[in-house]
Amino acid sequence: MLPFIFMEFFRSFISIGGMLILISTVNWIFLLFAVVFFSILFGVRMMYMPTGRTLKRLEAMTRSPLIGHLNASVEGLTTIRAYKAEEILRDEFDKHQDLANSSYYMMMTTKRAFGFIMDFMGSMFILFIILVLLFVDTQTSVGNVGLALTQVFMLTGYLQWAVRQWADLENCMTSVERVLEYTDVTQEDRKGGSLNDWPSKGSIKYENVSLSYNSDRKVLRNVCFTVNPMEKIGIVGRTGAGKSSIISTLFRLYECDGRILIDDVDIRTVSINFLRKSISIIPQDPIIFEGTIRNNLDPYKIYTDKEIWHVLEKVRIKDLIPTLDDQILSLNLSTGQKQLLSLARAIIRRNKIVVLDEATANMDEQAEELVHELIEENFLDCTVVMIAHRLSTIMHCDKVMVMDNGRVVEYDTPKNLLENKDSLFYSMTQQANMNS
Numbered sequence: 001m002l003p004f005i006f007m008e009f010f011r012s013f014i015s016i017g018g019m020l021i022l023i024s025t026v027n028w029i030f031l032l033f034a035v036v037f038f039s040i041l042f043g044v045r046m047m048y049m050p051t052g053r054t055l056k057r058l059e060a061m062t063r064s065p066l067i068g069h070l071n072a073s074v075e076g077l078t079t080i081r082a083y084k085a086e087e088i089l090r091d092e093f094d095k096h097q098d099l100a101n102s103s104y105y106m107m108m109t110t111k112r113a114f115g116f117i118m119d120f121m122g123s124m125f126i127l128f129i130i131l132v133l134l135f136v137d138t139q140t141s142v143g144n145v146g147l148a149l150t151q152v153f154m155l156t157g158y159l160q161w162a163v164r165q166w167a168d169l170e171n172c173m174t175s176v177e178r179v180l181e182y183t184d185v186t187q188e189d190r191k192g193g194s195l196n197d198w199p200s201k202g203s204i205k206y207e208n209v210s211l212s213y214n215s216d217r218k219v220l221r222n223v224c225f226t227v228n229p230m231e232k233i234g235i236v237g238r239t240g241a242g243k244s245s246i247i248s249t250l251f252r253l254y255e256c257d258g259r260i261l262i263d264d265v266d267i268r269t270v271s272i273n274f275l276r277k278s279i280s281i282i283p284q285d286p287i288i289f290e291g292t293i294r295n296n297l298d299p300y301k302i303y304t305d306k307e308i309w310h311v312l313e314k315v316r317i318k319d320l321i322p323t324l325d326d327q328i329l330s331l332n333l334s335t336g337q338k339q340l341l342s343l344a345r346a347i348i349r350r351n352k353i354v355v356l357d358e359a360t361a362n363m364d365e366q367a368e369e370l371v372h373e374l375i376e377e378n379f380l381d382c383t384v385v386m387i388a389h390r391l392s393t394i395m396h397c398d399k400v401m402v403m404d405n406g407r408v409v410e411y412d413t414p415k416n417l418l419e420n421k422d423s424l425f426y427s428m429t430q431q432a433n434m435n436s
């Protein structure tokens with residue numbers, strides 16, 4: 001849209017210049033009329049522009065929530081139907097739509113009003129020229145009158161078009177303004193190199209790590225702990241305790257205070273890309289990319305077909321997949337099966353550190369059991385950090401870390417923590433037993 005408007009504006013601008021020269025050859029007084037006419041048009045445009053620009057911005061701002069709401073509703077259609085929340089969602093959609101339409105309507109009416117004033121001014125200009133030719137400058141030859149009239153008809157048309165394009169050009173610049181806002185977003189520091197065979201052991205050490213998303217409140221406070229190579233640790237805590245924030249700092253999603261060492265190397269000294277490639281994560285909602293099974297498991301084309309089939313067999317979904325070149329979406333995999341695919345992706349990469357962020361939260365007990373079996377089988381020589389809401393999930397872990405209000409309050413074997421009746425972990429298990 002923007003390049004087209006830009007081109008049209010300049011084309012009209014140059015044509016107008018040519019026409020003005022032609023008209024003034026008939027009678028120089030027409031040039032004076034044109035100056036007055038131009039000045040009035042410019043004044044009207046100056047009055048319209050701030051409103052036009054603001055309304056355009058408003059229209060774009062009110063359209064985004066409408067589209068966002070529509071996308072979210074389509075994605076969560078099954079949940080909406082399950083909770084019979086159609087009415088609520090429809091009402092919300094109507095509110096968004098009313099808001100978007102009212103700003104769109106205002107934008108269109110002011111645009112039309114501006115157009116109307118342009119047309120009116122153009123007609124006045126033509127009228128003046130005709131009146132001058134009829135009553136004042138009666139000596140002009142018929143040829144010149146014809147020339148002046150055809151040019152002035154074209155000129156007013158072009159002028160209105162040029163002014164509208166000019167206004168549209170400025171309005172469209174609000175889109176550029178919105179895009180430019182993204183250029184101000186702080187970029188991640190991508191400096192730092194990579195290391196050979198790192199991490200080879202898989203130890204993790206947090207030294208006085210503190211994190212705050214907004215400067216006012218710390219969500220991690222002087223967190224210190226060590227995970228030895230090949231240990232399996234479970235992180236538990238009430239909601240908002242800071243469990244996911246620990247993972248965010250491990251992947252350097254946010255810069256934090258203190259030091260995080262993996263195999264005694266400060267993770268700030270390696271590049272972010274290398275760090276993130278070196279740790280595998282299995283999130284709560286399995287991430288599946290559009291494309292083939294092969295692309296999903298091996299996007300960098302590193303592994304052989306045999307290796308991919310082998311890992312699919314390990315996670316027990318080989319039988320569901322006819323060929324590696326099948327489109328993943330055509331297979332209609334369930335959430336649990338997608339999670340197994342996610343697990344396969346982590347297994348094939350053979351990273352020494354694997355993070356599971358509530359990976360089994362959406363699974364039934366049987367599927368959860370299978371995932372734990374697979375973890376024990378395949379990540380035996382890896383360090384595994386597991387965040388869990390269900391306490392049963394982390395009972396098999398070597399150690400349990402209990403978080404509370406951004407601090408590590410307990411860190412010991414599940415057995416030791418359960419033996420201590422005063423521990424927070426003990427009271428959490430009691431609470432869980434009471435609820436079940």
Ligand SMILES: Nc1ncnc2c1ncn2[C@@H]1O[C@H](COP(=O)(O)OP(=O)(O)OP(=O)(O)O)[C@@H](O)[C@H]1O
Pocket residue numbers: 213214219237238239240241242243244245246
């Ligand atoms: N991106 C963010 N921006 C601002 N605050 C955030 C952000 N992510 C988390 N928080 C806040 O940080 C605190 C810790 O959140 P975190 O997600 O680490 O807790 P959690 O223990 O994983 O919770 P849950 O079990 O509900 O996932 C919470 O108070 C949360 O509101």
